Amino acid sequence: MDTLLLQIGNGLIIGSIYALVALGINVIWSIADVPDFSQGAIFVVSAYISYFAVTLAKIPYVLALVLGMCVGSFMAFIFERFLYRRWRGAGRVQLLCAIALFFLWTNVVNALWTAKAKMFPAYLKGSMFGFSYMRIAVVVVAAILFVLVYLFIMKTKIGKAIRAASQESEAAQVLGININTVNSVVFMLGGALSGAAGVLVSPLYAIFPTMGDLPLLKALVVVILGGFGTVGGVLICGLGLGVLETLGAGYLSSAYQHGYAFVILIIVLTFLPKGLFGKV
Amino acid sequence: MFVASRIAIAVSIIILIFIPQFASNYVIYVVILAMLFAILTASYDLLTGYTGPLSFCHAAFYGLGAYTSALLTLRTGMSFWQAFPITGIWVFLFAAAVGYPALKIRGHYFAVTTFFFGHFVYLFLLNSRKLTNGPLGLRGIRPPDSILGIDFSSITASYYLVLFFGVLIVGFLHLLVKSRIGRSLVSIRENEDLAESIGINTSFYKVLAFSISAGLAGLAGSLFAHFFRFLHPTDFAWMISEMIVIMALVGGLGTLFGPIIGAGVVKFFLELVRPAPELRFILLSIMLILVLLFEPKGLVGIIRRIRGEK
Amino acid sequence: MKKLPKLLLVIVLVGAMVVLGLSSSTLAADPKVIKIGYTAPFTGAGAEYGTNGWRGIQLALEEVNKKGITIKGEPYKIEIIRYDSICTPTEAVANVRKLAMEDKVVAILGDHCSSCCMAIAPLCDEFKIPAVTIECAADSVTKPGHEFYFRMRPSMGLMAPLGIPRIVKIFNPKTAGFININDDYGHSFRDSFKAELAKHGVETVVEEDFERGTTDFTVYLTKIKRVKPDVAFYVGAISEGALIVKQAREIGVTDQTALFGAEEMAEMELLSLAGAEAIEGTYALALWGSVDPAFAKRVMDRFNAPMHYAIIFGYDALHVVAKAIESAQSLDPVKIKDALKKTDYQGLEGHVKFESFEGYKNQGRFVPSIVKWVSGQRTVVE
Numbered sequence: 001m002d003t004l005l006l007q008i009g010n011g012l013i014i015g016s017i018y019a020l021v022a023l024g025i026n027v028i029w030s031i032a033d034v035p036d037f038s039q040g041a042i043f044v045v046s047a048y049i050s051y052f053a054v055t056l057a058k059i060p061y062v063l064a065l066v067l068g069m070c071v072g073s074f075m076a077f078i079f080e081r082f083l084y085r086r087w088r089g090a091g092r093v094q095l096l097c098a099i100a101l102f103f104l105w106t107n108v109v110n111a112l113w114t115a116k117a118k119m120f121p122a123y124l125k126g127s128m129f130g131f132s133y134m135r136i137a138v139v140v141v142a143a144i145l146f147v148l149v150y151l152f153i154m155k156t157k158i159g160k161a162i163r164a165a166s167q168e169s170e171a172a173q174v175l176g177i178n179i180n181t182v183n184s185v186v187f188m189l190g191g192a193l194s195g196a197a198g199v200l201v202s203p204l205y206a207i208f209p210t211m212g213d214l215p216l217l218k219a220l221v222v223v224i225l226g227g228f229g230t231v232g233g234v235l236i237c238g239l240g241l242g243v244l245e246t247l248g249a250g251y252l253s254s255a256y257q258h259g260y261a262f263v264i265l266i267i268v269l270t271f272l273p274k275g276l277f278g279k280v
Numbered sequence: 281m282f283v284a285s286r287i288a289i290a291v292s293i294i295i296l297i298f299i300p301q302f303a304s305n306y307v308i309y310v311v312i313l314a315m316l317f318a319i320l321t322a323s324y325d326l327l328t329g330y331t332g333p334l335s336f337c338h339a340a341f342y343g344l345g346a347y348t349s350a351l352l353t354l355r356t357g358m359s360f361w362q363a364f365p366i367t368g369i370w371v372f373l374f375a376a377a378v379g380y381p382a383l384k385i386r387g388h389y390f391a392v393t394t395f396f397f398g399h400f401v402y403l404f405l406l407n408s409r410k411l412t413n414g415p416l417g418l419r420g421i422r423p424p425d426s427i428l429g430i431d432f433s434s435i436t437a438s439y440y441l442v443l444f445f446g447v448l449i450v451g452f453l454h455l456l457v458k459s460r461i462g463r464s465l466v467s468i469r470e471n472e473d474l475a476e477s478i479g480i481n482t483s484f485y486k487v488l489a490f491s492i493s494a495g496l497a498g499l500a501g502s503l504f505a506h507f508f509r510f511l512h513p514t515d516f517a518w519m520i521s522e523m524i525v526i527m528a529l530v531g532g533l534g535t536l537f538g539p540i541i542g543a544g545v546v547k548f549f550l551e552l553v554r555p556a557p558e559l560r561f562i563l564l565s566i567m568l569i570l571v572l573l574f575e576p577k578g579l580v581g582i583i584r585r586i587r588g589e590k
Numbered sequence: 591m592k593k594l595p596k597l598l599l600v601i602v603l604v605g606a607m608v609v610l611g612l613s614s615s616t617l618a619a620d621p622k623v624i625k626i627g628y629t630a631p632f633t634g635a636g637a638e639y640g641t642n643g644w645r646g647i648q649l650a651l652e653e654v655n656k657k658g659i660t661i662k663g664e665p666y667k668i669e670i671i672r673y674d675s676i677c678t679p680t681e682a683v684a685n686v687r688k689l690a691m692e693d694k695v696v697a698i699l700g701d702h703c704s705s706c707c708m709a710i711a712p713l714c715d716e717f718k719i720p721a722v723t724i725e726c727a728a729d730s731v732t733k734p735g736h737e738f739y740f741r742m743r744p745s746m747g748l749m750a751p752l753g754i755p756r757i758v759k760i761f762n763p764k765t766a767g768f769i770n771i772n773d774d775y776g777h778s779f780r781d782s783f784k785a786e787l788a789k790h791g792v793e794t795v796v797e798e799d800f801e802r803g804t805t806d807f808t809v810y811l812t813k814i815k816r817v818k819p820d821v822a823f824y825v826g827a828i829s830e831g832a833l834i835v836k837q838a839r840e841i842g843v844t845d846q847t848a849l850f851g852a853e854e855m856a857e858m859e860l861l862s863l864a865g866a867e868a869i870e871g872t873y874a875l876a877l878w879g880s881v882d883p884a885f886a887k888r889v890m891d892r893f894n895a896p897m898h899y900a901i902i903f904g905y906d907a908l909h910v911v912a913k914a915i916e917s918a919q920s921l922d923p924v925k926i927k928d929a930l931k932k933t934d935y936q937g938l939e940g941h942v943k944f945e946s947f948e949g950y951k952n953q954g955r956f957v958p959s960i961v962k963w964v965s966g967q968r969t970v971v972e
Contacts, residue, residue, distance in 0.1 A: 003812050003813075003815060003816040006808070006812050006815075006841065007808075007809060007812050010806070010808040010809065010812070013806075014806050029388070033388075034388075035388050035391070035392055082599055083569070083599075086573070087572075087576065090576065091387075091388065092334055093572055093576045095334065095388065095391065096525070096526075096529055096568070096572065097569060097572050099522065099525075100526075100565045100568040100569050100572070101565070101569070103522070103561060103564075103565040103568075104561075104562060104565035104566065104569070107558075107559075107561040107562045107565070107633055108562055110558065110633055110637055111558040111559060111562060114637070114638075114641050115633075115636075115637030115638045115640075115641055116638055116641060116829075116859075116895070117638070117827075117828065117829030117832070117863060118863075119829075119832065119862075119863045119864070122865070127840065130841055130842070131840075132840050135840075201805070204805075204806075205805035205806065205833055206805065206829045206832065206833055206863065208638075208829055209637070210634070210635050210803050211803070211805065213803055214803055214804070214805070217395070217396070217399070220392050220395075221392070221396065224389055224392055224393070245809075246808070246809045249809040249810070250809050250812060250813055253407075254798045254799050254800065254809065254810055254813075255403070255406075255407040255772055255799040255801075256403055256407065257800070257801065257804070257809065258399070258403070258801055258804075259399070259400050259403045259404075261396065262396035262397065262399065262400045263400075265393060265396055266381075266382075266393070266397075269385050269389065269393060270381050270384075273384060273385055273386075273389075304691040304692060305687055305690070305691045305717075306684070306687035306688045306690070306691035306692055307691075309683070309684060309687045310684060310687075313680065313684070403801075406772060407772070407799070409777070414777065415705070415772060415773040415774040415776070415777055416704070416705075416728060416730070416774050416777060416778070417679070417705050417708055417709075417774065419708065419730075508679075508680065508683070508709075510679060510708060510709045512678075512679045512705040512709070514677060514678045514679070514705065515678055515679055515680050519634075519676075519678075551684075551688075554673050554674070554684075554685075554688065555671070555673070557632035557633070557640075557672055557673060557674035558632050558633060558674070560633070560674060561633055566603050569603060570600065570603055570604070573599065573600060573603075574600075
């Protein structure tokens, strides 16, 4: 019983990271219609840069988190402004460009800083109910970011524009919403979230060039499962996937830990082609 | 088709026939791999280029074909010549069974789902140790049995075998896309709802295109298995699927010959930059972005532009 | 104006390609150069191995070239041509074919991944070019073996009978568990260790596979915690091992279960990654006991990196090949192969000799050490 609760708790921690990356990808996907694989690269680069900021420049961890988010949103802004924007409407080209960017940056990181793993120094010590404070911090920060994003989308003017654009981009344009601005904002938001996720997990795990692969893939599954444009859907699916994966690996077969996502995806899509929370 | 293109095809086939006469063992090996990838990209083009759905799991069918053929010959003592067609049919049927529900998923959803399907097949090959010997790799695969006095164990013979089947498969694809079926596929790509409304059974044709392209990838896998004679799941991991997509795109989707050119160009490029181990894939991704920037239609688009078409 | 961003982008990208291309092109070869090939993973998930092996080779290369190799009175220098295998058999085979046919190397070093080694070993026989692998732990690399393929490190099947009796003596376990990476290396380790443990009456009660690149091991560790084996073996790359140890400590696995790591877990890097506290009291099988501190310092000064067995094996491998070339007094690969068979070289760690025994061919006999981490120190137990 004790171990079951531990498994579920760890599943929630992993799931909150999936949800965080997925939220950014979800917002981008629903506005710009591109599954942005380059978020995986942003995840990695932000983690590296904040690692160097903490170990070399000795800045506090909280600032490193902010720095990671800034780096992430800057990268996403550049990608959108100079690349994705050219092919708006041509989703396939954008998708391929996203994959090329993901590929490019993973290898750039490998060439610059070698494949050798790096580890963040621990910034919090101690644990509670069998979970270290650092793990709990991940969930807390993720929760705060989720609330902030929710408020941003629901309460601010630009948030309303984003919601309008995700419903009907042409209509939004008629209503005088600048689609370029909305796109830039959305990508920066997504980049910031991926950057935050990268910095959040690196003290728990390790930093290495391919660290973004699995979170990215899982986040894509979460986005599809959750359907578009619902912050709550992403949250529930992210956490749910995390828990199902840990339980599957813990009680069925560990070798397929990263295959369960696919099985769940197929089952859900067969019965609900629009995802669990998708609107029509 | 223009006379110029016909001449170009004839010349390239002649060059391909004569390559083993003067090239080194290494060049022959690379060209064999390039030809296998050309089969893969050409068959991939049938689905993604002509019919529309973007797929990221082509290497999975390649791997299934390779393992099926190898296991058939190893476990049942079948010869390559029996295993080869059985592999093609089996992968075709398997893809039809998978494709029927999967192709109901539309747009990027389908793309991402195939991505995971590919990874799942990879995990299956890795973890079914009793069947595939998993991460230790499958060894001892026999070369195709000799027929008409030709011994297929040498690399040159493998080369001609792959070239022969490559030309056959590409020829088949060419006829297919020019046929009524091909026109139906293109109409699905252009506008699925419209195609449905004029009486084309879109879901049937989509599954057909998916299964044919998978079956041909399975044949390529069979050729690979009996040429390379050592199978390991990493040769069919998602990286390889990505590579197929990149090659097809660099060449130009929806043109059949574009992806074939793409397979050759990308393979050649990767060999060219082999002396720069850490930088190869950086250079490849930069090349991909450059192609996208200049001409999203790929090399074929550039050729057409030079010739003043469209 | 609208064209400007695109133009800039193109200039940047093309510029990057040219610079990267130029920086990588090798200089024109001196006529008195001996070419040796090196195939290893430099990108992808296995890149860590290639990076370390290359470090050791570079250090040996400096020494060899400073002295020069004299063949029939003429001085030669060694040049290494290295290609990336990404741990993929087709790439490794392409590397070997290119090295043999285009670059005309006289010997080859590598690969690091067993799958690649198995694919290239028959080719070395075909091309009659000797190769010395830097790592590759699977038994089948040298069993039944190939005439031209050599291995210094022990295979898993050889390590288990050497290691297990000592392990049994230390822990006196009744039950054992495994957390291992789901690849050729992890499975070779588990299969041979499990079989050897069974001979000593130790039952394996839990087996967990993880995929390369996994970062969260709590699932597996929680299972271990539930089953409570007396000793748990963890097998993978250093970064994975460091995470396993850290997370095991976090959820309290170490209270009932002793952790015993594979070769990688005896590396100095584990200390810097996981921290002294986390690894305190854990054991590991080591491919090096106490290496010369001067060499460790050289590695640190040159690469700012801690000692690693791939550095040692890379270093020794090049020295072994250089010695073989010198004693063969020829650049004929077949003669070099014959000289390699007679290798009798005192390496940094252990004596290198290639022998044929128990079904193995061209296999080094090498006795692993057992290491215990005590208050941030790597102490050799035996």
